[in-house]
Amino acid sequence: MATDSLGLYVHIPYCVRKCNYCDFCSLPKGAGGVPDDYVDRLCREFLEYSGKAQRPLDTVYFGGGTPSLLSPRQMEKIVESIEEAFKISPSAEITFEANPGTLTREKVNAFYKLGFNRVSLGLQSIHENELKKLGRIHNYEDFLSSYKMLREAGFENISVDLMYGIPYQTKESFAETLRAVIALSPQHISAYGLMVEEDTPFYAERDTLPIPTLDEECDMYGIASQMLAESGFEHYEISNYARRGYRSRHNSLYWNLGEYIGVGAAAHSFFDGVRYSNSDNVDEYLSSRGLNNHGDRESSQDLAYEYAMLRLRLKDGFSLSDYEARFGVSFTVGKEQILERLEREGLLTLTEDRIALTERGFYLSNSILVEIL
Numbered sequence: 001m002a003t004d005s006l007g008l009y010v011h012i013p014y015c016v017r018k019c020n021y022c023d024f025c026s027l028p029k030g031a032g033g034v035p036d037d038y039v040d041r042l043c044r045e046f047l048e049y050s051g052k053a054q055r056p057l058d059t060v061y062f063g064g065g066t067p068s069l070l071s072p073r074q075m076e077k078i079v080e081s082i083e084e085a086f087k088i089s090p091s092a093e094i095t096f097e098a099n100p101g102t103l104t105r106e107k108v109n110a111f112y113k114l115g116f117n118r119v120s121l122g123l124q125s126i127h128e129n130e131l132k133k134l135g136r137i138h139n140y141e142d143f144l145s146s147y148k149m150l151r152e153a154g155f156e157n158i159s160v161d162l163m164y165g166i167p168y169q170t171k172e173s174f175a176e177t178l179r180a181v182i183a184l185s186p187q188h189i190s191a192y193g194l195m196v197e198e199d200t201p202f203y204a205e206r207d208t209l210p211i212p213t214l215d216e217e218c219d220m221y222g223i224a225s226q227m228l229a230e231s232g233f234e235h236y237e238i239s240n241y242a243r244r245g246y247r248s249r250h251n252s253l254y255w256n257l258g259e260y261i262g263v264g265a266a267a268h269s270f271f272d273g274v275r276y277s278n279s280d281n282v283d284e285y286l287s288s289r290g291l292n293n294h295g296d297r298e299s300s301q302d303l304a305y306e307y308a309m310l311r312l313r314l315k316d317g318f319s320l321s322d323y324e325a326r327f328g329v330s331f332t333v334g335k336e337q338i339l340e341r342l343e344r345e346g347l348l349t350l351t352e353d354r355i356a357l358t359e360r361g362f363y364l365s366n367s368i369l370v371e372i373l
């Protein structure tokens with residue numbers, strides 16, 4: 001993806017109810033759906049960008065929260081406002097995140113007609129006890145019927161989200177989840193390790209949560225890498241696997257330090273070299289006016305740090321000469337000994353012009369990045 005690509009992120013901070021591990025900006029709405037006030041506020045924010053983005057959007061991503069809670073009428077209004085404020089490239093990747101249990105045939109068909117061409121469907125696990133403990137609103141059957149509906153509506157690009165390291169999970173139960181999902185032939189799979197975050201029900205239970213040990217979790221990471229590689233998925237980012245040609249273009253934009261505009265509560269932007277963020281308090285966002293232009297222009301040093309950190313999440317790593325041309329400094333000077341040792345330990349590869357983490361390095365990326373950045 002070219003680094004002059006531009007993305008749009010739209011945050012929908014509502015869910016049916018809150019999962020036990022979730023610290024994202026999302027409010028439980030029960031059967032209430034997304035308030036029209038929020039839709040109106042989003043539309044006003046898009047219009048603030050009219051004429052500001054000088055190039056078409058290459059990606060549009062609706063995340064949350066649960067964007068699939070929007071009604072067809074609300075989504076149509078939002079898409080019309082986006083089209084009024086921005087040009088969308090004819091080949092744009094347009095994704096919405098969906099929670100099984102919130103999709104209907106009518107909704108899926110309507111979203112497809114509105115131009116969505118990619119869906120990220122949250123499954124996490126096929127096992128009832130694991131899903132229940134996570135506090136998910138759906139079971140595996142709900143997922144299967146949502147997946148089928150999406151395929152029947154014409155969606156050819158579906159990503160499935162999984163989790164490992166969750167309560168009650170075993171290596172075998174995780175492998176069963178992977179086997180079941182692989183059999184459905186999605187284009188993309190994300191597998192994230194559970195993080196027990198503060199201010200969540202899991203945090204309150206952290207000392208007694210029946211989660212796998214770190215060694216078991218490490219084995220699960222290895223199981224996912226191996227099973228997905230054997231099934232034709234490229235492990236292109238620490239937690240992401242894709243069939244050829246189906247890497248997430250929107251997330252790739254983040255990892256490549258590309259520019260994006262974030263609209264909605266808690267949304268972040270990196271636009272015109274400045275990072276902005278909107279309030280993560282939904283009421284505050286609703287009552288705010290205009291753009292949230294309280295951003296910082298980052299120093300070249302900060303950008304260089306971020307670039308290396310994000311690019312090392314990718315299998316491709318980065319080109320050392322590109323890095324030097326971009327930031328005016330060498331990445332390797334002063335780090336020769338550390339890099340040599342990590343290479344000897346099989347955690348990274350270093351060629352004349354490229355540095356990248358290995359498959360084993362991916363799992364230990366947090367501690368490796370601390371050492372080399």
Ligand code: SF4
Pocket residue numbers: 014015017018019022023024026064065066099
């Ligand atoms: S569905 Fe996603 S955003 Fe909503 S509560 Fe669960 S984890 Fe959080």
